[in-house]
Amino acid sequence: MKKIIAILTIGLSMTACVNEDINTDPNSAYTTVPGALVTYTQKELSDYVNTPSVNENNFRLTMQYWQETTYVNESNYDFTNRNVSNNIFLLNYVNILNNLGKAKEIINVYDPTPTEAPNWPVNKQNQLAIVDLMQVYTYQLLVDTFGNVPYTQAANLNAYPLPVYDDGATIYVDLIKRVDAATAKLVNTTSTTDFDTFTDGDKYYAGSIQKWRIFANSLKLKLAIGIADSNPTLAQTTANAAIAAGVMTSPADNAQLPYLSASPNYNPLFENLSASGRDDFFAGKTLVDYMNTTNDPRISHYYDPITGGTYVGQVIGQGGEFGTFSNIGEFAYTATTPGTILNYTEVAFYIAEANARWTPAAAATAYTTAVTASIVEWGGTPAQATAYLLTKPYDAANWKKSIGEQAWVAMFNQGLTSWNFWRRLDFPVLAAPATAIINAGGKVPVRMAYPVLEQQVNNSNWKAASTAIGGDLLTTKLFWDKF
Template sequence: MKKIIAILTIGLSLTACVNEDINTDPNSAYTVVPGSLINYAQKELSDYLNTPSVNENNFRLTMQYWQETTYVNESNYDFTNRNVSNQIYTDNYVNVLNNLGKAKDAINAYAPTATEVAGWPKNKKNQLAIIDIIQVYTYQRLVDTFGNVPYTQAANLTAFPLPAYDDGATIYVDLIARINADIANLDASATGFQSFSDGDQYYHGDIAKWTVFANSLKLKLGIGIADSNPTLAQTTALSAIAAGVMTNPADNGQFQYLAASPNYNPLYENLAASGREDYIAGKTLIEFMKTSADPRLDDYYDEVPAGGYIGQTIGEGGEFAEFSHIGEFAYTPTTPGVILNYTEVAFYIAEANARWNPAAAATAYNTAVTASIVEWGGTPAEAVTYLATHPYDAVNWKKSIGEQAWVAMFNQALTSWNFWRRLDFPVLTAPATAIINAGGKVPVRMAYPVLEQQVNSSNWKAASTAIGGDLLTTKLFWDKF
C-alpha cells in the first residue's frame, strides 16, 4: 500500500477533456486547479469501471458475459498472474481517491476574490460535496470488491504510511453518514463562481443532477447491506427513494468519451484500436437470451457469418471467427462510460419493493426490465412482449430480479457481480478448468494485492484474518446467503 498510494498523479491531465487557462500548467503541483484533478479522477474511475482489460477488470468474464479466445487465465479466475488486484488498488486509491483528496485540499486552501466572496460559502460546500460523493462511490466499490480495506488511514500517508484496514460493515455505515451530509450540503441556489464546472464531466456542475445522483447512490448503499443490516438498509433505501432518485436516462451519471485517442472508450481501445481479437461471446448469457427470445440479443452480440448467435463455453478458448463478437457499442469510440444509470437504479427500486413493499414490487420489476430494453434501443412494446413470458414471481423474487438484473447489467459487470452475490441468481457454474484456489466456484471476492502482502504485511494479515481468509471464496460481510 505504501508504494501504491504514495504515488502522486495530479498531473496526467493530458488525457482529460477539460478546458483550463492555457497560461496555467496543470501538471505542476504548485499551480494545480481542482478542475483538472476532478476531471482526471472522473475519467480514471470511468476507465476502470468500463475497461475490459485483463490487467484490471475481468468482471465481464466472471459474470460469464464474455469469453477469451486464446489466453484464458482470467476466464479461469487466475488473477494473480497479472497482479490484477494491484492494478485495482492503483486505479482506485491512486488515480481516483488521491486526486480527489488533492482537489479537496485545493478548494479548502482557495481564497476567493472580492467578487467571489459572497457566493463562496455555498459554492465551496457544493464542490466539496461533489468530490465526497465520488469518494463515497469509490470506497463502496473497494469494499464490495475486497471486504475490509484501508479507509480512515488511507488518505493520510504522512501519518500512516502503512495504513490499517477498516471493517467493511463499519465503512458502509460511515459512507451512508457521509452521503447524507453531502446531500444536505448540496445547494442548487448557489450562483456565480464554479471552480470546476468545466472539470466535472459527469454533470458539469449541475447541482440538481448531483443531488439526484447522490440520492441514487444512497439507495445503492442501502440495498448493498439489505441482508446484513436490514434496519439501516430499509431506512436508507426508502428515504433515498422518497427524496428523489433517477427516473429517466437523462439522470444518468456517465463519462462522455471522445472519438480520438487517448479519450475514446476503453472498450474501443481494447477491442478495436488494439487490433487484437481477444474476446468473444460467453455461452452462458447467449443461451439464456436465445431461450428467452430477448430483444437485446442483437445489441449485445453480433451474429456469426452463417447466421445466429454462438457463445463459447466458459473457460475455453476459441477461434474469433467461429463465435459471436461483442456488439457494435463496444466498437464505437464515443460510447459513454457508465458510472450509475437509470436502469441500475430501477432494479434497486424493484428490489427495495420486493423486500419492504411487496404490493408495488411487480410494477417496479416491469419498470426496471423495460428501462433496460429501452436503454439498448428496444421499444416499450417489445418490453411488454418480453415481460409476458418473464413475469415477476413474488414467491421467488430473488430469482426474478437476480436473473433480469444479470441480463440488464451486461455492460456494468461490477454491478452485476453485486446483484449476483446478494441475490444468488442466476445460478452460475465455474468452469472445470478453473484454478484450484477458486474451490470449484465462481469468485465472490478479489484477493488482496500481492504488493500489500509484501509491503503492508502486518495489516494485510490482520485484515485477512478478520474477514475469514484472503480467498476468492471468502464471502463479504453483506453476502449472507
Template sequence: MKKIIAILAIGLSMTACVNEDANTDPNSAYSTVPGSLITYAQKELSDYVNTPSVNENNFRLTMQYWQETTYVNESNYDFTNRNVSNQIYSDNYVNVLNNLGKAKTIINAYAPTADELAAWPANKKTQLAIIDIMQVYTYQLLVDTFGNIPYTQAANLAQYPLPAYDDGATIYADLITRINADITALSSGTANSFPTFSSGDKIYGGDPVAWRTFANSLKLKLAIGIADSNPTLAQTNALAAIAAGVITSPAGNGHFPYQEASPNYNPLYENLEASGREDFVGGKTLVDYMNASNDPRRPGYFTTKGGQYIGLPIGEGGEFADYSHAGDYAYTPDTPGNILTSTEVAFYVAEANARWNTAAAPAAYTAAVTASILEWGGSAADATAYLATKPYDAVNWKKSIGEQAWVAMYNQALTGWNFWRRLDFPVLLAPPTAINNAGGKVPVRMAYPVLEQQTNSTNWKAASTAIGGDLLTTKLFWDKF
C-alpha cells in the first residue's frame, strides 16, 4: 500500500492541473476548486468503467462479449501479468475517491462571503451530497470487484498509511445508509438551484433533481446487489427506491460527455481507433447467442464479415479481418461514457419485481428488454418480435433476466459481470486454455493487487482469510448460489 500512497500523492498534485473544462490541457495550472476536482474524478471514473484497456478493465473479455486477436492472456484470465488489480486500485482510490474527498474538504472549509451567506447552508448540503453519491458508486464498484476492501481507514491515509480492510457486507449496509442520507439532503433542491460547481459536474451540471433520481437508481442497484445475502434490507430499499423515482428514460442517463479531440475522447475510441490497433473482435459466445434469435441489436453491437456476424472462440487468437468487431459506437470519439443508464435500471426493476412483486414481473421484463433494443437503434416492433422468441419464464426468472441482462449490458461489462454472478445465467464456460488459477471457471472476483501483498501484507492476509482466499474463484459475500 505504500506504493499506492506514493501514487496517491502524485494524484493529489495532478488535481491542481485540471481545469473545470475537461477540454483543458491537464498540465496547465489553476487554483484548486471543488469543480475542478469533480471534473477530474468523474472523467477518471468514466474512463475506468468504459475503457477496454487490458491494463485495467478486462470485463468485456471475462463476460465473453469480446475476444482478443493476438495477445490472449487476459481472455485466459491472466491478470497478474499486467498488474491489472494495481491499476484498478489506482484508478478508483487515487484518481476518483481521493479527489472527491479533497473536494469535500474544500467545501467544508469554505467561508462564504456576505452575499453567499444566506444560500450557503443549502448549497453546501447539496454539493456534499452529490460528491458522496459518486463516492458510494465507486466504493460499490470496488466491493463488487474484490470483496473486503479498505473503507473506513482508506479515507485517511495520513493517519492510516496501511489501511485495514472492512467487511464487504458491512460496507454495503453503510453505503445504503449513506445514499439514503444523500437523497434526503437533495430533497429540497430544484432544477434551478445549481450548486457552485455546476460547470465542474459534467454528468448533470449540478442539477440536484437529476442527482436525486440518480441516487434513487443507485440505491436500487445497491439493494439488488445484496438481494440474496440480505433480502430484508434489499427488499425494503429496492421498493422504496422504485417508488421514489428512478431513471426511466435515456434523457436521465448518468453519462460522462466525451469530446472529439484528444485527450478527452471516449476510451473505447482511444484504444480501438486512435491507437491504430486491431486487438478485439466479437466473442463467439455472445455472437452465437444473438445469431440464434436474430437479435436486432447486432448491427449496433458488431460489424459483419461477408454479411454474417462471426465471433472468435473464447481464449483463442485470430485475424481481426476474419471476424466481426465492435460497431460504430466504439469508433466514435464522443460516444458518451456510461455510468448508470435507464436500460441498466430497467433490469434492476425487472429483477425487483421478479423477487418481490411477481404479478408485475412480466411487464417489467418486457420493458427492460425493449429499452435495450431501443437504445441500440431497434424499434418497438423489433422488440415485440424478439420477445416472442425470448418470453419471460416466471418459473426460471433468473435465466430470463440473467441472459437478457447479459446481452443488454454489452457496453457495460462490469454491470454484466454482476448480473451474471448474482443470477448464474447465462452459463459461461472457461476456455480450456485458461490459467490454472482460474480452476477451470470464469472468474467471480479479481485478486487483490500485488502491491497490497508486498506492502500491506498483514491486512491483505487478514482480508484474504476473511473472504475465503484471495482467488479468482472465491465468491463474494453476496454471490450465494
C-alpha cells in the first residue's frame, strides 16, 4: 500500500494551488507503473462499494438494514442535498475508470527489460485482461444504478469531454462479450518478474490468474442474472456457460480487499462508524423484526443487543437516541474487515436463481447451499443453517419470495447487490417511510437520479438519456426491472 499513498500525496500537492477541472483526477500521477494504478483503483472501488458514507453509498439505508440516528435525509431518499449522484459519477468515472484506462495505456507502451522480455507478452495479456474485468464490473455498477450511462465515449475525457449516454441493455450485451474476451486472454504464468500480472499491485488476488478466471466466470454469471427478465435467452445461455466454466465454490475464491489496521487504508465502515467518533447509525426495524421472527443465527453478528439481550430496530425514516436501538455489529467497528467486491455467498444465490428459472429440479438444493453459505460466512454452523432452513424452506411455487427474502438477509453488508436482488425479484416487500421525499412517489427508489452536474454541463446528452429511459426519476425502472 505504500506506493499508492505516495501517489495520493503527489497528486494532492500538485493540484493544491491550481483551478481543478471536474473531469481531472487530482489523486493520480500518471508517470507511475500500472501496478500502482491498479492498487489505487482496487481500493477506490472497494471503498465505494463498502462505505456507509451518506455522501456516496446509501444502499444499506435504502434496503432498510440500517437507520440514521439524527440526520435522516438519506433514510428518506433525499440524495440531492449531498450531491450523492455527482459523487458516484466522480468516484466511478474519474477515480476508477479513468485510472484503469491510464493503466492500460502504460501497459501498452511499456518497454520490458531484457530480463522481463521473454515473459512480457503473456504478462501484458494478463494485465490487460485483469484491468478490463475491473472495468466491466464498474460499468455494471453504473448501469444498475442509473440506467443509460456514458460508455463508448466514457473515460476518454480528452476526446469526449461531454460524452453521450449509451443504452443500458446494449451496454450489458457488450459487457458480457468483454468478459468472454478477457477470460480468453488469461494465461497461467510461472514468471516472477516485477511486472508479473500485478503480483505486487493486485490486492484482490495477488496476481493469481486462476482466481481471476474464477472471478471472470462469476462476474459473467452476475451479468447473466441481471438481464434474466429483459433478455432471458441470452441470460440463460450466458449463465449456463459461466457455471460450466467454473464460478466461485468457496470463500477462498472471494474477490475482496484486505484492509489494514491504520489510516488511510482501514475499512470505510470503521472509518465512518468508529474513527469518525460519530454515532450516526443503528439498526433498521424492517430487517431486525424479520430476523427476530425466524431466530436467525446471523442477528448477533449483524447487530449488537440492547440492554436485556434483545434486538430492536428503529422505524425506517425516523431518528432516535443512539443506544436505544441495536448498534451495528462488531464487524463494522473492526479496521481490518475485508472489503467485499464479489463473494461466494452472492454467487451461490445467483446459482439458486438460475436453477429456479431454468432448472427447477435443482433449485431447492441450490437454495439450501446459498443460505448455508451466508450463515457460515457470518460465523454460524451448518447445523444452525439446517435448523434455520426448517423455518424458511424453499417454496418452488413462489421461488422469487424464497430467494428474494433470503438474498436480502444474506446481502446485509452488500447494499448495492441487495438492491439489485430486490428490484429484480420484488421481494422482500419494502414500504417507503411516510416521511420520504415527495420525489420518491411514496415508493422505495428503484434507481438513482442522474447527477445535477450532468444537467448543468452535459445538458443535451442528459436530456436524451432521461427521455430514453422514461424520465430521470427515482421511480423510473431500469430496462431489466420488468415486474
